[in-house]
Amino acid sequence: MSVMPEHEGQAQPVGEGFGVPVSPVVVVGIDGSATSWDAFWWACGETRRLSGRVVAVFVGPTSARAAASTAPLGASCIALGVIEQTENEQATLLSQEACRYAADHAIEFTFVHAHGDTAQELLRVAVGARADLIVVGRSAKARHHIAGSLGRRLTRSHKAPIIVVVP
Secondary structure, X not given: OEEXXXXXXXXXXXXXXXXXXXXXXXXXXXXXXXXXXXXHHHHHHHHHHHOOEEEEEEEEOXXXXXXXXXXXXXXXXXXXXXXXXXXXXXXXXXXXXXXHHHHHOXXXXXXXXXXXXXXXXXXXXXXXXXXXXXXXXXXXXXXXXXXXXXXHHHHHHOOOOEEEEOO
């Protein structure tokens, strides 16, 4: 990002060299957990202070899809259909609640429903949105303290600055 000085000694970000101010983009992972909502609210506050845009990303689980695909054919079709319906309902509820919050606080907002590995999908969306920051909530699961949390996996990528919100 290039910067051009203003008359008062402050720097103003400039987009693509055309003199157009750049609005910061903050990508936040959201899954409905209390810590993901804390991350979402923090990201919205930061975005509002910076006059930017929030991109909330819900990543559907792939392990349930894999489990359904190993079941007998008829059962796997039913299981996968139920999993997808439940996942889509959860995504719709998250989108509606997040959109309502963003509208109430005059925040530019986009919701993305992705499938796959959570860390990879957050990074993919962040690259696509040209994000300045990725925000996630701290994992509350004990196994993540041993095996590694989403925040740790993202920080190892070095693709964007990461904030892990600890409530």
